[in-house]
Amino acid sequence: MNTTTASTLPAAAAQKIPWRKSKKLDQWICYWSVPFFYNLFGIVFVPLSWMMPPRSPSSPLPDVVAFMQSHNLLLACAILTLAYGLAPVSNAVYLTQMKRMSVNPAFRVTLMIGSIAGAIVGMLFPLFCFGLGAFRSGYEPAVLQMLYDFGYLAFIGSLGCFCAMWMAFGLAILLDHNNILPKWLGYYTVWQFVTELVAAPVWIDKSGAFGWNGLMTFWLAMLIYVPWQFIVYVCIYKAIRDQPEDELDNAVARKPGRAPAGAGA
Amino acid sequence: MTVADASAVVDRDTRTTVVTRSRHVPGEPSMWFFVIGDLFIFAIYFVLYVVYRQQQHALFLSSEQHLNQGIGAINTVVLLTSSLFVALGTQTARLGKARDAMRLFVFAAATGALFPILKLVEWLPELGAGLTPGHNLFFMFYYVMAGLHLCHVMLGLVIMCFVIRDLRISKAPDMKFIEAGATYWHMVDLLWLVLFALFYLMR
Numbered sequence: 001m002n003t004t005t006a007s008t009l010p011a012a013a014a015q016k017i018p019w020r021k022s023k024k025l026d027q028w029i030c031y032w033s034v035p036f037f038y039n040l041f042g043i044v045f046v047p048l049s050w051m052m053p054p055r056s057p058s059s060p061l062p063d064v065v066a067f068m069q070s071h072n073l074l075l076a077c078a079i080l081t082l083a084y085g086l087a088p089v090s091n092a093v094y095l096t097q098m099k100r101m102s103v104n105p106a107f108r109v110t111l112m113i114g115s116i117a118g119a120i121v122g123m124l125f126p127l128f129c130f131g132l133g134a135f136r137s138g139y140e141p142a143v144l145q146m147l148y149d150f151g152y153l154a155f156i157g158s159l160g161c162f163c164a165m166w167m168a169f170g171l172a173i174l175l176d177h178n179n180i181l182p183k184w185l186g187y188y189t190v191w192q193f194v195t196e197l198v199a200a201p202v203w204i205d206k207s208g209a210f211g212w213n214g215l216m217t218f219w220l221a222m223l224i225y226v227p228w229q230f231i232v233y234v235c236i237y238k239a240i241r242d243q244p245e246d247e248l249d250n251a252v253a254r255k256p257g258r259a260p261a262g263a264g265a
Numbered sequence: 266m267t268v269a270d271a272s273a274v275v276d277r278d279t280r281t282t283v284v285t286r287s288r289h290v291p292g293e294p295s296m297w298f299f300v301i302g303d304l305f306i307f308a309i310y311f312v313l314y315v316v317y318r319q320q321q322h323a324l325f326l327s328s329e330q331h332l333n334q335g336i337g338a339i340n341t342v343v344l345l346t347s348s349l350f351v352a353l354g355t356q357t358a359r360l361g362k363a364r365d366a367m368r369l370f371v372f373a374a375a376t377g378a379l380f381p382i383l384k385l386v387e388w389l390p391e392l393g394a395g396l397t398p399g400h401n402l403f404f405m406f407y408y409v410m411a412g413l414h415l416c417h418v419m420l421g422l423v424i425m426c427f428v429i430r431d432l433r434i435s436k437a438p439d440m441k442f443i444e445a446g447a448t449y450w451h452m453v454d455l456l457w458l459v460l461f462a463l464f465y466l467m468r
Contacts, residue, residue, distance in 0.1 A: 198409060
């Protein structure tokens with residue numbers, strides 16, 4: 001694999017290109033949208049609505065009703081409605097780097113479809129459930145209880161699509177001969193798959209270690225997931241930074257018949 | 266974690282086998298990262314299991330009686346035997362005897378494949394008797410942790426198939442890959458020994 005940076009441009013000339021004219025600008029914008037998205041998510045889920053850490057699956061009905069009809073939840077759902085479209089952008093960052101790997105495109109497609117399914121089940125469904133409770137007053141407490149269960153189970157218990165996508169991502173890193181991302185990250189990603197499996201009992205248990213707020217199913221998963229999320233973006237940052245410009249999809253000039261930038265120089 | 270071994274390298278130009286003695290960390294460092302991390306994660310599960318077991322000792326003790334100790338013991342022997350074949354296969358591959366190593370890895374994979382079959386034989390009657398994960402906390406722990414281990418076994422069998430493929434088609438076996446696969450399989454073995462002790466033997 002060609003690892004020379006900006007092979008078609010002299011190094012000094014490449015450094016002089018202003019960042020606004022960098023061919024990686026679009027990729028960098030996508031990349032930096034990710035911390036924005038996750039920070040927004042963090043604020044919405046934790047201090048604003050206290051959806052997270054998850055409330056108890058066996059909360060008393062009055063507590064569930066008070067939560068589902070709270071103003072803070074309404075505000076959180078309003079922000080999520082506007083911002084959830086950023087999720088595909090973050091996945092595009094993964095996919096762009098996966099495209100550079102020497103593995104079969106099936107891995108990339110699996111991640112793509114898995115993340116689409118994951119966003120629908122793990123984000124849209126909870127949004128609708130909590131949003132219904134918050135925006136539409138007048139529901140019976142039993143209905144609100146059902147929406148509460150549905151919302152949390154969709155958010156924490158949506159396993160299959162995430163299992164498949166993380167396994168595809170992890171295996172793609174491990175099998176890649178171009179070394180786009182470090183091998184140890186591939187193994188770390190396999191643990192993501194494991195944590196998804198451990199979350200399966202949330203459908204069965206309503207309290208204790210295997211409830212949706214349990215030590216085994218939630219807290220241990222978070223112990224693995226949160227550092228992984230930080231680390232994977234540091235690795236992706238390095239992968240984008242080290243990507244040769246002539247390897248970019250937009251390296252070819254827009255005018256038909258014109259050679260890629262710097263070709264023949 | 267270094268090994269002193271006789272490693273053989275097939276020189277592609279001269280078709281000669283050069284046997285060298287060296288001390289090195291077997292496999293790939295990234296695999297060790299995975300193994301140590303995986304052991305750490307399982308260690309947390311084990312600690313949590315013991316803590317909950319202490320809290321509900323009578324329940325856990327009575328539930329353990331429903332497990333099939335015989336199949337558990339056979340599975341232990343199965344995995345240990347498979348691990349032995351893996352160790353012998355790795356040693357043989359280091360000496361450059363790819364054919365013999367492949368044969369040993371086939372034995373290892375065949376023995377290892379018995380594990381999921383025996384698990385099925387063990388679990389079907391238990392599930393049929395209503396001893397499902399929802400039965401009580403013990404069975405939840407049991408199915409989750411044994412299920413996770415089973416996933417590791419399945420992944421190990423897949424890795425073993427790739428090792429066999431590598432030994433079959435390549436003139437110079439990729440020792441790093443073979444050692445990484447062997448390391449992983451030994452970890453699977455080690456995890457089972459702890460699981461067996463915790464779920465089947467602990468009183």
